[in-house]
Amino acid sequence: MANVGEILEGKEICICAGSGGVGKTTTSAAIATGMAMRGLKVCVLTIDPAKRLADSLGLEELGNEARRVDPALFEKQGIEMEGELWAMMLDAKATFDELIARQAPDEESRDRVLGNRIYQQISSALAGSQEYMAMEKLFELHSEGDFDLLVLDTPPTRNALDFLDAPRRLTQFIEGKSLRVFMKPTGFAARVAGRGANVALSVLKRIVGFDLIADLAEFFNAFSGMVEGFQARAKRVNKLLADRRTSFLVVCGPQGEPIDEAVYFHRKLVEAKLPFGGVIVNKVHYPAEKLRGADPEDLPAALAEKLDDGDLAARVAENFSDYQALAERDAHNIAHLAAELRTKGVIRVPYMDEDVHDLTGLVEINRYLFASSEERVQMAAGRA
Amino acid sequence: MIVTGKGGVGKTTVAVALGMRAAAEGKRTIVCEVAAQENTSRMFDHAQVGFHEVEMEENLWSISIDPDESMREYVLLQLKVRAMRDMLFRSRIFNYLAAATPGLKELVTIGKIWELAQADRKVKSGRKYDLVIVDAPATGHGVGFLQTPRTFASIARVGPIHSQAQTLDRFITDHVNTGTAIVALPEEMPVNETAALEQDLRDEVGVAVDRVYLNGLYPERFSKEEAERLAALAEGEEGSTRAAARAAISEHSRARSQRAQLARLRRRVEAPVKSLPFLFEPELGREGARTLSKRLG
Numbered sequence: 001m002a003n004v005g006e007i008l009e010g011k012e013i014c015i016c017a018g019s020g021g022v023g024k025t026t027t028s029a030a031i032a033t034g035m036a037m038r039g040l041k042v043c044v045l046t047i048d049p050a051k052r053l054a055d056s057l058g059l060e061e062l063g064n065e066a067r068r069v070d071p072a073l074f075e076k077q078g079i080e081m082e083g084e085l086w087a088m089m090l091d092a093k094a095t096f097d098e099l100i101a102r103q104a105p106d107e108e109s110r111d112r113v114l115g116n117r118i119y120q121q122i123s124s125a126l127a128g129s130q131e132y133m134a135m136e137k138l139f140e141l142h143s144e145g146d147f148d149l150l151v152l153d154t155p156p157t158r159n160a161l162d163f164l165d166a167p168r169r170l171t172q173f174i175e176g177k178s179l180r181v182f183m184k185p186t187g188f189a190a191r192v193a194g195r196g197a198n199v200a201l202s203v204l205k206r207i208v209g210f211d212l213i214a215d216l217a218e219f220f221n222a223f224s225g226m227v228e229g230f231q232a233r234a235k236r237v238n239k240l241l242a243d244r245r246t247s248f249l250v251v252c253g254p255q256g257e258p259i260d261e262a263v264y265f266h267r268k269l270v271e272a273k274l275p276f277g278g279v280i281v282n283k284v285h286y287p288a289e290k291l292r293g294a295d296p297e298d299l300p301a302a303l304a305e306k307l308d309d310g311d312l313a314a315r316v317a318e319n320f321s322d323y324q325a326l327a328e329r330d331a332h333n334i335a336h337l338a339a340e341l342r343t344k345g346v347i348r349v350p351y352m353d354e355d356v357h358d359l360t361g362l363v364e365i366n367r368y369l370f371a372s373s374e375e376r377v378q379m380a381a382g383r384a
Numbered sequence: 385m386i387v388t389g390k391g392g393v394g395k396t397t398v399a400v401a402l403g404m405r406a407a408a409e410g411k412r413t414i415v416c417e418v419a420a421q422e423n424t425s426r427m428f429d430h431a432q433v434g435f436h437e438v439e440m441e442e443n444l445w446s447i448s449i450d451p452d453e454s455m456r457e458y459v460l461l462q463l464k465v466r467a468m469r470d471m472l473f474r475s476r477i478f479n480y481l482a483a484a485t486p487g488l489k490e491l492v493t494i495g496k497i498w499e500l501a502q503a504d505r506k507v508k509s510g511r512k513y514d515l516v517i518v519d520a521p522a523t524g525h526g527v528g529f530l531q532t533p534r535t536f537a538s539i540a541r542v543g544p545i546h547s548q549a550q551t552l553d554r555f556i557t558d559h560v561n562t563g564t565a566i567v568a569l570p571e572e573m574p575v576n577e578t579a580a581l582e583q584d585l586r587d588e589v590g591v592a593v594d595r596v597y598l599n600g601l602y603p604e605r606f607s608k609e610e611a612e613r614l615a616a617l618a619e620g621e622e623g624s625t626r627a628a629a630r631a632a633i634s635e636h637s638r639a640r641s642q643r644a645q646l647a648r649l650r651r652r653v654e655a656p657v658k659s660l661p662f663l664f665e666p667e668l669g670r671e672g673a674r675t676l677s678k679r680l681g
Contacts, residue, residue, distance in 0.1 A: 019391055019392070020390055020391020020392055020522045021390055021391035021392015021393060021522070022391075022392060055572075055573065055576070056573075117539060118539070121487070121535065121539060215539065253392065255667065256667050257423070258392070288624065288627035288631075299624055299625070299628060302624075302625055303625060303628060303629075306617055306621070306625060307613065307614075307617060309613075312606075312610055312613075315605050315606065315632075316606075316614065316628050316629065316631075316632045317628060319605055319606075319628075319631055319632050319635050320624075320627065320628035320631045320632070322664035323631040323634075323635070325664065325665075325666060326664065326666065328666075329666035329667070353633075353634045353637040353638060353641075354637065354638075354641055355571045355572050355641055355645070357571070357572035357573050358572075
């Protein structure tokens, strides 16, 4: 059955998607590490300013340029890096500025856009601009062709839809078609739009204050001339996402809510005709192997005899039954997930005893991501 | 009371627990959701509440604040003439601007929270709440949501939006009436992020954090000495006794590393830290929140 290595065979882009708090950054780093270990030149990109990726790779910090992770760090873990692992943190604002500089017909229009207050807000704060810039950078790096594989750790969005929708929304905003009509009150379009529109505009002025409208008008004027370039680029970005060289991996946790979100996200991927690769469930409580020996009901007694301590035995038994309840929940939720996604490619990563936040943890997670499902069960049983 | 923190830390559970405690004290309380996920109503096995104030149990209400609905309500309150409002909503330019203006959705959402918190409610037949609890969106990129009013006040330099954005900014940063709690998990990176979030809230939004809740702390069920005895037992066993011993050792190891994280968190944040126990329940529902409501300190 599937593992990450098989899913990503021959792929050039891997996009890890999922809601916040499910270990997406760690998973992205582990995937990139695993593929680099197997001989590829891989770059993992994150948009998370929280230094998570840098921390987990043992780097001081990451910038808008790719940096190579020192292979010596892996040697210390007893791992031979056959390929190369690189990492970078996307700076959405810097990427946007670069994009403007490339698209602007001349320096004057570039400076007008960069200096516009609406632009400054959008480039750093507009919902969707982070996501769009992540795609942009991905596209750029892919076009440059320096890496065999790019792994993108997507930003935590309030819902998965935002993320897929970002390029379209941003392009639409920049196009500003319906707004432009109003910016030229003497134009033909305004006469067609008629009196209702004028009233709407005057009401808007009352609510938002004239300045905002004036700033917006200036913004769209500054952008005129770049719109086509943006549209063309957004189209190419979308094409790349739908390409068979791209694979989307959905990352989630085993609780009900993250599982529901993963199901929802998968549906959106299918609807958008984007290539779904598989699903990774983190922090899974593996059930104990088919129990041999003592019957669960006799467990406290059996433990008490072996430990010669009734109190401790009772606590061990209670703890075990709590753990088994969580394992049953996880198994139930994952079965539901597999059925909904019509896939057997559910990769379960166990809940580790130690918090995973450094290379040692990544290497441990890696073993599960790249193992066959039979091996995973064996490994987990070795732990349990 | 604003409850914030990164995704997946249990913000909703803590927000509902805070609500239950206040309701039990006789305070008329409402829990506001802002991401349209209906997590609160689901927790109470209640039908979706939408943009309505619905009572979940005695004194405890819930609302899911939808930005589009907030916008409608806001415009209605601004423009008393219904025909004018309808005309506005049919207008393409208005819909376009409303959808596209950076931060406007967040702004009207905060505006609705402000409205709920007013002693003299703006909404017709709206009754006063003693406590409004906000289950804030996950902090993906720092403090964006809470920072919106401040940002907006600087974009729109004049006009009603400018003064209203200022009002909202004062509302959020009014430390006498508005409190903020961060929910964290006892793991390395969430602890780092909580410390960074507290700093950003203070320096960039001007909000002082009242309390940090460390959620999901494992109980210390086994001592070090017991864990060693169990490790020795697991060596020579197989089947369920071995599995049970291994589960106990895992629990011991997690509980220990979590306590190290709790100590780190206490060192790194200024606000007092209160830990909340991990509940060994498959899904944290209403009763889970009730259990936690008694442990909030």
